[in-house]
Amino acid sequence: LPVRTKKRFSVPEWARELTPEQKEKRLKSLGTIFPEEHVERNFYLACTADIMDPYVPPEGDARLSSLSKDGLKQKMEKLRQTATSQLALRKVKDHVPDFSTKTFPEKAQEIFIEAHNSLANFNKQKLHSLVTERCYPEMVRGNRYKTIRWSFVESLEPPRVVHVRCDSVVNRGNLYGQVTVRMHTRQTLAIYDRFGRLMYGGEQVPKDVLEYVVFERYLVNPYGTWRMHGKIVPEWAPPKDPVIKTVMIPGPTLDPSQEYEEMK
Amino acid sequence: IHTSTSLQKFGKWEKKNRIVYPPQLPGEPRRPAEIYHCRREIKYSKDKMWYLAKLIKGMSIDQALAQLEFNDKKGAKVIKEVLLEAQEMAVRNHNVEFKSNLHIAESVTGRGRYVKRIRYHGKGMFGIMKIVRCHYFVKLVEGPPPPPEPPRTGFDQAKEYVQQLRSRTLVNTL
Numbered sequence: 001l002p003v004r005t006k007k008r009f010s011v012p013e014w015a016r017e018l019t020p021e022q023k024e025k026r027l028k029s030l031g032t033i034f035p036e037e038h039v040e041r042n043f044y045l046a047c048t049a050d051i052m053d054p055y056v057p058p059e060g061d062a063r064l065s066s067l068s069k070d071g072l073k074q075k076m077e078k079l080r081q082t083a084t085s086q087l088a089l090r091k092v093k094d095h096v097p098d099f100s101t102k103t104f105p106e107k108a109q110e111i112f113i114e115a116h117n118s119l120a121n122f123n124k125q126k127l128h129s130l131v132t133e134r135c136y137p138e139m140v141r142g143n144r145y146k147t148i149r150w151s152f153v154e155s156l157e158p159p160r161v162v163h164v165r166c167d168s169v170v171n172r173g174n175l176y177g178q179v180t181v182r183m184h185t186r187q188t189l190a191i192y193d194r195f196g197r198l199m200y201g202g203e204q205v206p207k208d209v210l211e212y213v214v215f216e217r218y219l220v221n222p223y224g225t226w227r228m229h230g231k232i233v234p235e236w237a238p239p240k241d242p243v244i245k246t247v248m249i250p251g252p253t254l255d256p257s258q259e260y261e262e263m264k
Numbered sequence: 265i266h267t268s269t270s271l272q273k274f275g276k277w278e279k280k281n282r283i284v285y286p287p288q289l290p291g292e293p294r295r296p297a298e299i300y301h302c303r304r305e306i307k308y309s310k311d312k313m314w315y316l317a318k319l320i321k322g323m324s325i326d327q328a329l330a331q332l333e334f335n336d337k338k339g340a341k342v343i344k345e346v347l348l349e350a351q352e353m354a355v356r357n358h359n360v361e362f363k364s365n366l367h368i369a370e371s372v373t374g375r376g377r378y379v380k381r382i383r384y385h386g387k388g389m390f391g392i393m394k395i396v397r398c399h400y401f402v403k404l405v406e407g408p409p410p411p412p413e414p415p416r417t418g419f420d421q422a423k424e425y426v427q428q429l430r431s432r433t434l435v436n437t438l
Contacts, residue, residue: 147287192287193359195295245361 047132047229048169048176051214053084055163055180057234061210088166092177095219105159108181108215108226113152115228119143120150132216132227146199147192153206157184162212166219175219178229184210200243210237277302277401281358297360297406298369301350302399306342310373310398313339317371317400324409325351325366343371343400350404360406367409374399 018026093099115130119139131139163180186208189201201207216229254260280300288295306313316339320328325347332344347368354360376397383393 145282145284147284149287190287194284195297195359196285196288197294197297197359198287199359245359248355248363 045169045174046218047134047216047227048167048178049134051230051232052165052167052178054214054232055212057162057182057212057232059236061182061234085164088164088177091166091175092164092179092219095175095177096217101161104179104226105161105181105183108179108213109155109159109183109185111215111226111228112183112213115139116150116152120148129225130227132229135228135230138230145194147196149188149190149192149203151188153186153188155183155185156208159183173220176216177219178214178216179226180212180214180232182210182212184208198244201241275302275304297354297358299350299354299358299360299366299404300401301346301353301404302401303342303346304399305376305397306339306400307395308339308342308398309396310375312337313343313373313398313400316340316343317373320368320371322409322412323368324364325368325404326364328368339400343402346400346402347404350402354404354406365406365408366404367407368402369405370401370403372401374401 089101111130115127118126118130122143127139128136160182161179162182165178166175167178168174169176186206188203188206190198190203191200193199212232212234214229214232215226217226218224251260277300285295316332316335316337319331319335320343323331329344329347332340332347351363351366354366355363360366376399378397379395381393381395383391385391
């Protein structure tokens with residue numbers, strides 16, 4: 001109940017609450033307001049985020065000697081394997097008329113060697129031009145205060161194109177082509193930590209390495225280049241060498257009453 | 265478009281962790297790892313902190329942690345945290361193999377930024393009080409702690425005196 005007292009004050013005309021119709025009339029008379037459009041920061045996708053349809057390398061690849069029948073068959077496997085590969089290859093050739101499965105692996109190996117050399121020299125500009133943005137942090141993570149020495153000794157088998165895929169991201173015509181190249185090479189790797197002590201590998205120890213390297217190119221861009229996109233590690237790959245130092249793996253947290261031998 | 269700024273201004277001690285030595289040849293002795301760590305603007309006096317820093321100076325890291333844990337001062341807790349952080353950093357980032365194989369080569373305190381405030385006394389009198397802060401710097405080196413120097417005996421002093429006498433030469437003569 002409102003208290004009936006002497007009216008001490010009065011709300012002025014302009015502060016009184018309006019009915020909804022009066023409010024609308026007032027807003028219309030002032031003029032239409034356009035909402036401020038924020039200029040969004042636009043970005044440019046130069047590479048895809050992941051390897052599309054990764055190639056599944058057959059078991060026991062490069063294990064059989066080339067003198068047996070099975071070994072020869074493995075070697076002579078051509079790219080005419082899958083229909084999707086053929087389709088993708090045709091699409092790639094539409095956009096890049098110079099592409100051919102016979103000359104590309106050599107160029108791919110050159111790009112591979114150049115990329116690893118510029119990684120060893122920390123030449124960031126060159127590395128960015130040879131390696132896609134997805135692969136760059138994988139290669140460079142943790143290397144800032146370390147010295148890496150890498151050298152390519154020789155290639156044991158000529159590199160081969162093994163898998164081609166072509167896909168679009170976000171919009172329909174936005175084509176990126178990915179080509180997997182199988183390389184069997186001999187390399188030396190030595191990583192030294194901040195104080196010049198050997199952390200991994202050896203300078204004079206060459207290792208045989210079988211790799212499936214994926215190269216990618218932005219097909220729609222006429223100035224695009226083939227760049228290293230990633231590597232496919234098969235499940236049957238032999239385990240890598242252990243690091244030189246001993247690492248402590250923390251065990252389970254125990255109560256003061258428990259013993260470790262009992263837990264096991 | 266610049267979207268982020270750096271968190272803090274890096275002082276000289278933090279930058280010492282960034283030097284990279286060239287790889288060692290196989291014949292050279294293994295270079296011991298050095299880890300620099302510090303904590304800035306600790307709310308404690310630098311003179312009081314100095315006593316703790318001098319206590320720790322030549323010890324191995326386990327011994328230092330043990331001594332600090334049972335010390336009653338306020339700075340002991342802070343220094344213990346700093347040492348544990350530095351040990352963690354050493355094992356994770358700087359390729360140190362065994363976490364107890366470290367010893368403390370240098371531990372130093374420095375003056376932080378002081379702030380002046382009014383301290384109210386009776387009868388309308390006041391004093392200007394300083395709010396005192398300090399920095400603490402630590403350098404951990406891989407390897408067992410160096411053996412302590414043997415104290416100078418009278419015999420050493422006598423030997424030095426005799427050596428001084430023997431090494432005198434005649435001046436301004438033929």
